[in-house]
Amino acid sequence: SQQGEEDPQALSIQEGENATMNCSYKTSINNLQWYRQNSGRGLVHLILIRSNEREKHSGRLRVTLDTSKKSSSLLITASRAADTASYFCATDASGTYKYIFGTGTRLKVLA
């Protein structure tokens, strides 16, 4: 299957530290997206990075994409307690528009 895998499964850091989570996938993609899910809520879109892009920024978020390694990373800088959530990557096999979500990374930011 094309299911993405995220690493680590869980991450606990202190407020102010940086958090890095990784996503690996299996097939060629059109784009890769990162989402956040707070406990008991729906997913919220963070960043979309296209297959021809290598890096993208949005506020404290930085996403990189390495299509040769079929992997992406999400960096959250200067983390806050409010960043505590699960983070998912989602990829679509080229031309399918069928998004496969990764297994998620549970981030806990301690105040």
Add this chain to the structure above:
Amino acid sequence: DTAVSQTPKYLVTQMGNDKSIKCEQNLGHDTMYWYKQDSKKFLKIMFSYNNKELIINETVPNRFSPKSPDKAHLNLHINSLELGDSAVYFCASSLRGQEQYFGPGTRLTVT
């Protein structure tokens, strides 16, 4: 102004019953999705409609039947509910190939 709304938010029912979940989006998107999130937070796509046409139909029991009366609505009807159907069901919408906007989810509990 809720972008993607789902009703009901909670659904508790007995095995064998038939139930429906409704979804509406007011974002003008052309594509809508149904996802199932299990107890381990694994998110799996079930169906996707683009301009009222079914474009993704994953390996889902035929007890599940989606219906899209127009581009802004996507409903999910489930017949003969089973214990294993207990999960959180998310509706989402997007412009095709773009970031998805998720509803708040419907927590289905089958007893």
